[in-house]
Amino acid sequence: MLDVANLVIYGAVVSAISFLAVYFLTPPAIRSLAAKGKVVPDAHKRDKPSVPRPAGPVLIVGIAAAEIVLYALTMNAGVLAILLATVIAFAVGYIDDSRVMPGWFKPVALLAAAVPIVVLNLAHPGEVHSNDLYLIFGRAAIPLLYLPLIFVIIPIAGNTINSIDVLNGVASGFIIIATIPLLVSVAIFGSLEVFLAAFPMLFSTIAFYKYHKFPSRIFPGDSGTLLLGAMYGAVAVAGRSEIIGVIALLPAVMNSFLFLASVKRIVEHREVKARPTILMDDFKLAASSDKAAPATLVRLIVADGPLGEKEVGHKIFMLAIFTALLAFASIAIQYVILGR
């Protein structure tokens, strides 16, 4: 068990490593990617400027360095499981960044990111995850269901964050907002080691947001969004905060749900012919009137009238703050009923 002094010191160390690594490595990564021609057009801007992609390698360096130091300090299996799940999700995303893969690839390949969580818990029972699901109003021991549930949570979390990466700065800003209630929940209901393990996700993303916010100087790519999403899921599982984690992610969950319910199969966005939004002459986004176009969060936001990309991103952040408040209300209910 960590004492307060160690908690503060370790927290400061891992936060500083992840923040500074991403903050200082991203500019050279932008130059390197641009020099190699690894750029994609920013579709919602005048003249469609080329933006370097992916930032996943920079994010994984910052996060992995911090998690390795934390593991050396704590020797906690939960920290190692979160690190390995994140690295595997990064690898899956990097393959998808490097070559065109079919729609099923990401959800299926992300199953591998759940393996370290299950295997390390077999070696260190109870240190990575419990068999109890915290359900706001109580706990339920579900040993038969919990293992398959982990294999559902990690791919869904990864793909959910991946699917919200539609406009400049949205994925990184959204993760920052959603991570705050998750951190509070993990601190109350999970372990302090897992609480510390979530810091690199928050601080590396804060550093990354400086470069990803509107107008983006770099895109995270699938490697960046999948590693952040899978890490979010791994922290929620190891930190006994699965339901709180889902509630904080509701806008992104809604976006994925709307998209899947519209197209009725797992496909890449690029495979969908009818676009959910149209770009107007003044570079504002408007809702498509095409009945075949999938319903998405952005389409619903601009259904009331055309908006600029920055304004849409701001509205998504407002929704994320709203659901973060719902997550805090859920934490309060769970705390009153269950205690710590």
Added chain:
Amino acid sequence: MIGVGLNSLALFMTGMWAMVLAVAAFLVLVVAPLEDILFAGHGDRIVVSIVQAAIAMVAVIALIFGLSRMKRVYLHKKLRQ
């Protein structure tokens, strides 16, 4: 009021949140104590777990159907589809 044009989406999110809480409450209040309710506390552990798992999955599927229905009503209103 969280912003122009966002109130209906916030209401939809609140509906989703309420449905998640309702399923969570059902799992805690009905499924978790199922051994006592159905088997008077003397059921076979594996059988009880399988029954609990089956009911929990049905509850989650019902949640997805509920969300789907709510989505249809919402989209019809919002996008006039």
